Amino acid sequence: MNNIVLCGFMGCGKSTVGKNLARKTGRSFVDMDRYIEQREGMTVAEIFEKYGEDGFRDREHEACRELAGMNGLIIASGGGALTFERNVKVFKGTDTIVFLNVPLNVIAQRLKNDTRRPLLQRPDKDKVMRELYEKRLPSYRAAADVTVPGQGTPLKTAFAIMEATNIKK
Ligand code: S3P
Numbered sequence: 069m070n071n072i073v074l075c076g077f078m079g080c081g082k083s084t085v086g087k088n089l090a091r092k093t094g095r096s097f098v099d100m101d102r103y104i105e106q107r108e109g110m111t112v113a114e115i116f117e118k119y120g121e122d123g124f125r126d127r128e129h130e131a132c133r134e135l136a137g138m139n140g141l142i143i144a145s146g147g148g149a150l151t152f153e154r155n156v157k158v159f160k161g162t163d164t165i166v167f168l169n170v171p172l173n174v175i176a177q178r179l180k181n182d183t184r185r186p187l188l189q190r191p192d193k194d195k196v197m198r199e200l201y202e203k204r205l206p207s208y209r210a211a212a213d214v215t216v217p218g219q220g221t222p223l224k225t226a227f228a229i230m231e232a233t234n235i236k237k
Contacts, residue, residue: 069095069140072233073159075150075208076168077201078185079178081218081225082144085168088226090142093235099144104131112146116186125152132158148187151207160211164233167208168218168225172201 072089074082083099090097101112104127108115115124128146132155135143143163149155150165159165176197182188190196209215214232218225230236 071135071139071141071143071159071163072229072235073143073145073150073163073165074168074229075145075165075211076147076170076218077172077175077204077208078147078188079175079182080147080168080170081222082147082168084222085218085225085229086142086144088222089229092223092226092230093142095140095142097142097144098135098138100128100131100135100149101144101146103135104128104146107131113184113186121186129155129158136163148204150211151204156211164214165212166229166233167212167215169208169215170218172198174219175201 072095074086076082086099087097089095104115105111108127110118112124115127125148128149129152132145132149135141136158156165176194179185179188179197187200188197214229216225216228216232220228
């Protein structure tokens with residue numbers, strides 16, 4: 069049984085929707101960031117601080133390779149993961165990649181008070197978020213086998229993914 073990999077920008081709901089999808093399909097859920105944190109014994113923010121973004125990306129790639137070697141999972145990827153070709157290659161063809169498409173204004177609202185994501189802890193956060201969003205959108209679209217709108221409730225979105233990917237309960 070292939071994995072379902074959710075991708076999309078920070079705050080698009082990959083983890084919440086993924087948990088709902090796992091519950092509805094009886095599959096196991098893995099949050100890629102939490103997986104990396106457990107492996108490293110550090111939070112994502114600490115990994116960024118200690119090893120820089122490149123150090124985080126290498127660990128993220130390793131996590132992609134390991135998770136792609138497993139079966140039947142619902143995987144919530146990190147917001148940057150599937151914007152890198154080397155990570156897309158790891159999943160493409162075997163697993164189903166789903167892009168959760170949520171407009172920038174909704175994302176900005178959801179991330180307004182975020183203190184957890186290292187890329188957003190800066191005074192020009194809104195500008196950085198907009199530029200990153202616009203830059204990444206084509207990568208998510210290119211990576212995805214299926215695109216699903218993600219601004220509804222997590223449960224509705226989970227059902228939309230089940231329909232779009234043909235996975236059964
Ligand atoms: C990142 C998104 C984060 C996390 C890290 C980098 C990104 O995951 O992997 O902070 O580059 O967009 P979420 O999408 O779960 O916030």
